[in-house]
Amino acid sequence: MPTHVVTVFLRNGTDVLLLRRSDDVGSYPGQWGAVAGHAEGDPDTQARVEITEETGLDDAASLVRRGDSFEVRDPEHGTWVVHPYLFDCATREVDPNWETATYEWVPATGIRERETVPELWASYDAVRPRVETVAGDDEHGSAYLSLRALDVLRDEAALATDDGGWPAVADTARRLREAKAGMAVVRNRVNRVMATAGRTADSVEAIAREVADEAVDADARAASEAAAELDGLGADAVFTLSCSGTVAAALRDADPERVLVAESRPGAEGVGVAEAFAEDFDVTLTTDANVPAVVAEADAVLVGADAVFPDGRVVNKVGTRAAALAARDADVPIFVVCASDKITPEPLPVEDGNPESLYDGDAPLDVRNPVFEVVPGRLVDGVVTEHGRLDSGDVARAAEEHRSWADWE
Structure with a gap:
């Protein structure tokens, strides 16, 4: 009878957590593995149990992917049925239990450089990004x-x-x-x-x-630089939209009293962002149509970017231009925060959403349901990266360097 087990990879940044098994465990002592344990019931539930017991990180872990289960035959221990999982983890502060002698956060390819439990790379291969x-x-x-x-x-x-x-x-x-x-x-x-x-x-x-x-x-330092800009303004209320990890980190660094969040259609990812902020701030979630009114209540607007062009134009989630116009009208400063690697020397395609998610009727309509849009540089008070607030010369130099990287072919 095969034994069902879960193998759970916790990922922070681009590293995964590896645990070296203690001499007290019943199988594979001294070898490296991921979070793991017998799955006598539901593997999904057991994965969470093992994260809690072996790392204390359950509250910080969010499921990314379940992989297909597979069999591992071991002459000494019999047949294992492995259920692989990948979770993103918001912290590296591990509280290991007796099963772990030591642990390290390493690039996933480091699995191939260590003495591991059987088929650990196969478990990672089942859940790794493609x-x-x-x-x-x-x-x-x-x-x-x-x-x-x-x-x-x-x-x-x-x-x-x-x-x-x-x-x-x-x-x-x-x-x-x-x-x-x-x-x-x-x-x-x-x-x-x-x-x-x-x-x-x-x-x-x-x-x-x-x-x-x-x-x-770079992403972390850009967030710190943006937080410093907000602190310099004494911003107690900050408006944002869409879902930017760098914006989220900047807001947590700056710690304003209030955060105002637009729903950010299509996709409405702003709803999830508002929920995530609710534990740390007084949060107001509003409709995209109401953005001008809530921007007028803010001390600053902070948004991310998908691209920054040498002339100062910014590509970001649709709704950013309306927020920028509202900020200018209300005399509220607006900052774009991103790593300098988002500066691009060339135009990039601006993604359109599915028109049927806006209108699927029979009338002969020209339906436009954009996901991103271009915001003129004149509407932005500053682009903040890991190098601080950039001027036009800084942006132009970064764009030229990034152009040279594209010549690798």
Whole structure:
């Protein structure tokens, strides 16, 4: 009779949590594994139980993906049926139990460099991001998706190393750029890896790790710089829209008394953002149509960006231009916060939504249901990155550097 087990990977940034099993456990002592345990009942429930028992991080973990179960045959321990899971985790503060001798947060490809429990890489392979998951993700912001793109590039390069497959890695890079063609940071970070690495798969894997670490740091520092701008204004009430992880981090750093959030259709991801903020702030959630009224109640507007052009134009979720116009009318400053990797030298496609989600009737209508839009630079008081508030010269220089990365082919 096979034994069912869960194997749960916790991911923070672009690293996953590995636990070295203590000498007191009944199987595979001293070997590295993920959060794991017997699944005598529902594997979904047991995955959460094991996260709580082995790390104390259940409240900080959100499910990303369940993988297909598979069998592992071990001559000593019999047959395991493995149920793999991937969770994003908001912190690295682990509280391990007796089953763990030590733990580390490492790039997932580090699994292949350690003595692990059987088929640990196969468990990760069942839940790791792919080009298709990046392309199909309409819930997360571009900074998050750029990290997932770097995960994909790193992982595929590690696998291609087995065959020396530079052409396969280059093809993955091209497909990642196309997966989110309108997101400058995805394009720029993938191009940066390919332009910096030598023309070998193992070099791409190593540089992808470095760029990922620097990307996480850049996003965090951009949030800190934006928080400093809000603090300098003494902003007690801040308006935002859509779903930007950098904006969320900046607001938590600045700690205003009140946050006003638009619903952000299509997608209405602002509702989830408002719910997430509710534990930390006095939150007002409003309709997109009511944005001018709530912007007038704010001391500042803080939004993210999917792209920043050399002339100061910004691409962001539809509704940003209306918020910027309302801010100008009410004399409320508006700041865009993003990593400098979102600066792009070239026009990018602006994504349209499904027109049928707005109107599916029979009348001969021209239906426009945009997801993103371009905001003129004259409506923005400042673009804030990890380097602080940028002037036009700073933006132009960054754009030129990013143009050079695209020459790797």
